[in-house]
Amino acid sequence: MNLGAGRVMSFHRLMFSACLLYAAPVIAASNLVLIPGGRFEMGCKGCNIEDALPLHQVDLSSFWMDATPVTNVAFDRFVRRTNYVTVSERQPDPRDYPSVPREYLVPGSAVFKRPESVASLRDPLVWWKYVEGASWRHPEGLGSSITGRENHPVVHIAYPDARAYCKQAGMRLPTEAEFEFAARGGLAGKKYSWGDTLRPNGKWVANIWQGHFPMKNSAQDGYSGTSPVTVFPPNGYGLYDMAGNVWQWTSDWYRPDTYQSDAAMGRVRDPVGPATSQDPGDVGVPKRVQRGGSFLCSDRYCSRYLVGSRGKGAVDSAGSNTGFRCARSLRANPTTKVPNSRRPT
Numbered sequence: 001m002n003l004g005a006g007r008v009m010s011f012h013r014l015m016f017s018a019c020l021l022y023a024a025p026v027i028a029a030s031n032l033v034l035i036p037g038g039r040f041e042m043g044c045k046g047c048n049i050e051d052a053l054p055l056h057q058v059d060l061s062s063f064w065m066d067a068t069p070v071t072n073v074a075f076d077r078f079v080r081r082t083n084y085v086t087v088s089e090r091q092p093d094p095r096d097y098p099s100v101p102r103e104y105l106v107p108g109s110a111v112f113k114r115p116e117s118v119a120s121l122r123d124p125l126v127w128w129k130y131v132e133g134a135s136w137r138h139p140e141g142l143g144s145s146i147t148g149r150e151n152h153p154v155v156h157i158a159y160p161d162a163r164a165y166c167k168q169a170g171m172r173l174p175t176e177a178e179f180e181f182a183a184r185g186g187l188a189g190k191k192y193s194w195g196d197t198l199r200p201n202g203k204w205v206a207n208i209w210q211g212h213f214p215m216k217n218s219a220q221d222g223y224s225g226t227s228p229v230t231v232f233p234p235n236g237y238g239l240y241d242m243a244g245n246v247w248q249w250t251s252d253w254y255r256p257d258t259y260q261s262d263a264a265m266g267r268v269r270d271p272v273g274p275a276t277s278q279d280p281g282d283v284g285v286p287k288r289v290q291r292g293g294s295f296l297c298s299d300r301y302c303s304r305y306l307v308g309s310r311g312k313g314a315v316d317s318a319g320s321n322t323g324f325r326c327a328r329s330l331r332a333n334p335t336t337k338v339p340n341s342r343r344p345t
Contacts, residue, residue, distance in 0.1 A: 032328065033238050035182050037062040039267075041189065042180055043259055044308030051256040052310050056263035058177050061270055065174060065182050066325040068229035068240045069153035069248060070165060072146040075136060078165050087158035088135040088318050109134040109156040110319040111141060112296060114214060121301055127214040128319070139226075139320055152226040153246045153323040159288050159315040162249045162324035174327035176252040176310070177271050179291045183243065183307050185236030193235045193242045193307045198299065205233055206244035208305055209298035226295060226321075243305035244297065246323035247290040247313070253277040254287040254312040279312060287312045294321035 039059045044052035078084060088109040094102055111131040118126050133142035136156045139149075146152070166172050174182070183193045190196050194205050204210070204221035211218040222231075227245055234240045252258075252273025262268045277286040290313045293305035304311050313322065 031067050032064040033067050033182075034330070035063050035065050035178070035237055038181070040181055040184065042177060042262075042308065044306055044310075045189075047191075047303075047306050047309055049306075049309050052259065052308055054259060054263045056259060057267040058181070058262070058271060059267060059269040060177060060181050062330045063174075063178055064171075064328040064330065065178070065239065066327070067234070067238060069246055069323045069325045070162075071151050071229055072136070072154045073150040075154040075157075075165065076146075076150075078168065082168060084161075084164060086136055086156065086161045086318070087316055088156045089137075106132045107135070108132040108141075110317070111139075112214075112320050114217075116215065118214060121213070134320070149226065151228045151230070153229055153241065155226065155246060155320050155323055156318045157249070157322055157324055158318040159249055159313070161318070163251075165324070166326040169326060171326035171328045173249055173251040173324065175270075175272050176250045176289045176291065177268075178327055179242075179248070179250050180308060182237055182239055183235065183292070185239065185242070187236060191306055191308075194233070206305055207232060207241070207295045208244040208293065209296055209301075211298075213296070213298045213301045223295060241292070243292055243307065245295055246292070246321050247294045247304075247311055248292045249313070249322075249324040250289045250291055252289040254279060254289045254310075256280065282314075285314050287314050290322070296321050 037060050039057060041055050042058045043055035045055055089107050091107055092100075092105040094100075094105055097105060108131050110128050111134050113127055113129045115127050131141040134140065134156060136154050137146060138144045139146065139155055162173055184190065185193055187193075187195065192198065192206075194200060199205070207221055207223050207227045209217050210220040217224045221227075229245070230240050232240065232244070235242055250273075253276055255274045255276075255278045257278075258274055261274070262271060273289065277288070279285060279287050290311035293302060293309070293311070297303055297305050303309070
C-alpha cells in the first residue's frame, strides 16, 4: 500500500485509527513480454516530486516482464499449490509490536474507507483503516470475497508475499529502473505510459480516481475500486496496468537520494537500487519502492500514475490497493557480476 505521496502507516497507528530507440516487444505464451534493452532518461521532470529527480541516464539489458499484474485467480493457484499464508493472514508477533496491546494484534490489513469529509489531505489515516480479517481472499474484510473479481489484480500483498510468488515461478520482482523503462513502452520523455495527455481523445485509459478525493469517486472510468487487468489499453510494449489500478512492488530498497547518487555516476547500467533503505519521514522502517500508482490516485492527490514518479511501502505493509507483477532476466546467471550494489531479489 502506498499512502498518497508515499507515506506508510505503521502497524501501531493503524490499530489505533481502528492510500533512444526501442525494438518491438515479443509476447510469450506464458503471459511474459520480452522488453528489449536500451537507454532511457529516468525520472520525473516537472512533476514536483523531489525523490524522482534529477533525471539521469540508464542503460538496461533486455528482460521479461508479466504483461499484467498478478491476478486473484493466479494467486489462488499459487496458494493452493504451496499452502502459502500471506503476511495479512498471519498472527502478528507481539515482539514486533511491543507497544500494541495483544488484543489488537489480529490478522488483517489496511482498507480504504471513504470518509464523509476531511479537513486536510495530510493525514491518510482518515481514509485508511486497519480491518481485521482483510486479506487477498477478503479484500474489504471478513464477509467480502474475490468472487467476480478473479481477473482483478490480487491485493493486500506485502513485499515478502510478492517475492515468494515470483520465486516459485522461477522469476523475481522487477527493479525500479526496469519498471519505469517498461512502463514507458518505448516513449521517451512523456508524462504518462501512453503519452502526454491524461485523457487521449477524451477517454480514460487507466483506472485512477475521478472526483473529489477521498469523499467522492465519480468512476468516470467505469470503476471505483480495482478493475480487470486487461480492461484498459496496453502501452507500447503490450503491458497492461503500468499506471493505476494497484501499486506494484519492485525489488529496490527506497531512499529519497537514490537518483542523486545514480546521476553522480553519469550513467548507470542495470541499476538495482541502494544497499539499504532510508526514509527520513519514517526512521527505522525498511521500505521498498512501489510503482504505478493505484485507483486511489488522482490529479488532485497522489498523481503517482505519472510514469517517472515513485512510491514506497514498508516491507511488511499491505493494503487494498497493493499488488505486484514479476520479471525475469533474459540470461539469468547468479555468477554474473552486476554493477551498482547488488543483484535484484
